Amino acid sequence: MELRHLRYFIAVAEELHFSRAAERLHIEQSPLSRTIKNLETELGVLLLERTSRGARLTWAGEVFLEDARRVLLCLDQAKANAKAAASGYRGKLRIALSDGIARSRLTMLLARCREEEPEVEIRLSEMPFSQQLLGLRNDLYDAGLALADEIEDGILAEPVWHDPLVVTMPARHPLLTHKHVPLQEVMRYPLVLCDPQNCEGCSQQLDKVLRSSNESPVVAERVSTHDLMLTLVAAGYGVGFSTTAHAEVSHHKDVVTRPLADNTFILTTYLLRPDNEPSKQLRNFIRRVNYVSN
Structure with a gap:
């Protein structure tokens, strides 16, 4: 299985239409269809049901889509980590943002982080709240800021702003x-x-x-x-x-x-994080989030 197979599958799963997915990937439709077929054969499961109007994900396809996205995100993070290390950073925090966090608050927070710990890279990602929870649960993010507090077991929500x-x-x-x-x-x-x-x-x-x-x-x-x-x-x-x-x-x-x-x-803005012992960098980040609220 190659990484491009995952990218091809994700495109079809998001478009739910082979022609639109092929156009998005800048390839012909026939090799795209062939790649998905080969992927299904290799996995031994049906990922997509073909319909007259396009395609529909099976339950196996929905599960595989979540994992495929996580694999590619981990790869992107690995590349970013290598570049950050080459630039002199000695640590990182992956922060997920949802709900349009106030820019003035965020600016103050990031400025204080750079002032107090310039060697720690702060990597921000914007996404819907559901993806934020998924990423926190799967260790793709260290913490998040959101306006929602209806969370699942294993995630802590602290009102901060x-x-x-x-x-x-x-x-x-x-x-x-x-x-x-x-x-x-x-x-x-x-x-x-x-x-x-x-x-x-x-x-x-x-x-x-x-x-x-x-x-x-x-x-x-x-x-x-x-x-x-x-x-x-x-x-x-x-x-x-x-x-x-x-x-x-x-x-x-x-x-x-x-x-x-x-x-x-x-x-109210909430700081979300996994329910475990935070790293030193995350403890410092939480302290700065609370400082900005004052």
Whole structure:
């Protein structure tokens, strides 16, 4: 089995279509199909069910996909480790990020890490929350930062950063008459909210806030990034939610922020890590994360 066989399989598994996968890999479809067939023969299992519309993963295929991704990620990490060692680093921390962590917080954290331990490389990876948990469980990451705390056994979640929610609205909007906006007033307007698949933790925490109102929200759009939310708010699609930490660095001339009247509405960021004895580098990193929260 060659590494390219894994890459070919991953492409087909993600596209669920041989023609699109071949186009993505810049190869012809026939050698791609032949490679997958040979891979299935070597493994002795059916990985993909061919259909008239494309392909569908079998259960064996889903399990193999997870392992194939992990193999390639380990290879990428091995290459990065060699380059880091050649550059003079004497240690590394693999940190996974989910839910659009506030840039101001992250900047302060990384700057302090470089100042206090410049010989330790901090390697950041952004991903959905589900992949973050999988990576922490399989020792692909040393720790993670996310807005979700609904975790599995073997993973610890520590609340580290608490940021008050603010309302984002177009530069000319009726809510601007309020210096502190009641949530009930916000619920009168269409909302631009984060997408639960891409920002699972943010969506979970916002849903709890919205459920505290007697009104049902009218969702105009779901977005995967903070910047897109601000763009749609500026264009008049609706109003949105942000935090003071995000608002400090996200300047949009056509968007105004106002605090919510209830100052108990906050978004909490969690530090996630495996439930085992942390390394010296990770203990130092955790200390710096807590320092940034002060």
